[in-house]
Amino acid sequence: MANAIEVHNLTKYYGDLLAVDHISFEVRQGEVFGFLGPNGAGKTTTQRMLTTLLEPTEGRIIIWGHDLARDPYVVKRQMGLVPEESNVYTELTAWENLMFTATLYRVPRAERARRARELLETFGLWEKRDVKVENFSKGMRRRLSIAMAIIHRPTLLFLDEPTPGLDAQSARAIRDLIRRLNAEGTTVFLTTHQIEEANQLCDRVAIINHGRIAAIDTPERLKAAFRRVQSVEVALEPDGQVHGGPLGALPGVSTAVKMGDKWRLYTEDPSALLPQVVRYAESHGLRVVSLSTLGPSLEDVFLEITGQQVGTVQHETRERGTRRAMGEGDRRRRG
Amino acid sequence: MRKEWLQRLRDEVAQAWAVAFKDMRVYYLRPGMIMFGFLMPFFMFFSFSVRREMAAAQGVARLLALTVFFTAAAAGPFIIPLERRLGTYDRLLAAPMSLLSLLLGKAAVGACFAIGVSAIALIVGVVAFGAYIAHPWMLVGGVLLGAFSFSALGLVFGSIPTRNPGDVQMPSTLLRWGLLFISGVFIPLEEMAPAARAVAYLSPLTYAQDLMNHAVLGMGLLSPWLDLVVLLFAGILFLLPSIWMHRRSRRLGY
Ligand SMILES: Nc1ncnc2c1ncn2[C@@H]1O[C@H](COP(=O)(O)OP(=O)(O)OP(=O)(O)O)[C@@H](O)[C@H]1O
C-alpha cells in the first residue's frame, strides 16, 4: 500500500530546546495513525511541521509523494487541519465560517453551499447555522472546526487532540466522526495523550516522549506494555512510609515507588491487588487513608517500552509544572 | 500550462479577497480598530492641524492625508497578532495560497478601511464646507496608492513574531507619530528649513500630502508623478520585511 506520509530524521530545535529529535516514521494510506505522548512530548510540534506551519530544523517530509519543503502547494490542497484549539471565527456564524473556508480552499462555487449544508447536518449544527459562533459550546466549536477542516474533502486529515475538554457524549460523537471519515477513505493523523482514545481509533500508534519515538505498533500489541504499568496507590497510617518492602513483595506487584506519603504499586492486575493491600493493612493494624487504582500513564508506558525504571519520571514531570490539569484527570480512575 | 497559471492566479486573487473581506467584517467594530484607525486621524486633525484661517480645501487635503495614513496603518499591527493568539492565523497559513497573496489580502483590509474613512472625510469636506477638488482622478489614485502603501507599512508591524497585539502597538504607534511629525502635513514643505525638509523627504506621508495638495488645491511642491511613484515603491518595499518576518515566525513557531 502507498504511504500518505513519510518522515525522515525530522528534527526541531526551538533555540536550544530540542523539541523533536530525529524521528522517522510513515503513515500508510487509509489508516488512522495515532501520535500518542504526554504533555510536552513534541506532538504539536511534529504536526505543525507536517502541516507546513513550522519549518523543521532538519529532516524530510514527503506527503503523497511530494517533498513538503519543495512542493507545499499541491500537498496543502489535500490536507485538512484541526488544530489544538478550535480556531473558528467567533464573530462569524457557522455558515459564514464554512463559506470562508470553502473559498480559501477553492471549493467550486456551485458545490460550496451543498457541501456546507451536508456537513452542518452531519455535525448536528444545521439549526444553528446562522448563530454567531461566540454563542457555541466547546463541543459545537470543535465540531465546526472539524467541518471546516474537511469541507474541501481532504485525503489526509490532521487532528491535534480533538477530544480533551469535551463531555463524554461530545467526545464520543467526534470519535464516531473520525471513524466514519476514515471509512470513507480519509487517512487520519491523530495526536492524542489518551491511551484509550488511541486504542479505540487507531490502526497503528506511535509513542513519543521527549521528542523521540519509542515504539510504533498496533494498539493490540502495545496493550501488554500498557497493562504492565497500571498501578495501585495507597496511603497507610501510622508510619505508612516504612511498609514499602512488604507492600512491594505482595503477589503481582512488580515495583513499589514512594510518591510523597503514598506508595505506588505497579501491577498488571490492580483489581486483584486491592483486596490484598486491604488485608495487609488490617493484619498490621494500619488505617487505609486512601486507596486508588491508576490506569497506565503515558510517561510510564514510555519508560516501560524503552526498558527504563518505571515510576521515576513522575517527580520530574511534577517539578516541571507544565502539565495541564486534564492529563492527570484523564488517566486517574478512582477505585 | 498557461491556462494552469491563469487559474492559479484567479484562485490567489479570490483567496486574497476572501481574507480581506472576512477581516473587514470581523474587525471593523473592534475597539482597537475604532480607536487607532477611525478616531485617531480626526483627533490628530482637530488638535494639531486645524487653523481658523485655513481654507476648506486645505483642510480637506490635510484630513485626507491623515485618514489615509492612520486608518490604513492601524489594521495590520492589530489584526495579525490577534489572529496569531486566537490560532486563526494558522488556518490562513495552512491554506493553499501563497504568502504574498495572504499579505496582499491583509494589506487590502487596511487599505479598504482607509478608503472608506477618506471617502467620508471627503464628502463632509465637499458637502459641508464647499471644498473644491481640482483633480478628482488624481485624488482617487492618490488615496488608493497611499492606502495600499501605508497599509503595507502597518503589516510590517503585524508581521513581528508575537502573539500579543500589545507588543507591537507601541512601536508601531511611535513610528507612525514620528513619520507624521517629520512630514509636511503640519508645516508646508515650502515653509520648512532646508534641513527639516530633507528629513521630511524620508517620510512617505510627505509625498501623500503633496499629492493631496496637487489633487485638491491644484498645487504642490514636488511632481505628482514623483509622489505616486514613491508611494508605490514604498508599498512594495514595505512588503519585503513582512515576508522576511513571516519566514522567521515559521522557524520560531509563532
Ligand atoms: N514556539 C515555541 N517556542 C519554544 N518552545 C516551544 C514552542 N512550542 C513548543 N515548545 C516546547 O517544545 C516542547 C514540545 O512541545 P509540543 O507543543 O510539541 O508538545 P505536545 O506533545 O504537543 O504537548 P501537549 O500535550 O501539551 O500539547 C515543549 O517542551 C514546549 O514547551
Ligand SMILES: [Mg+2]
Ligand atoms: Mg500539543
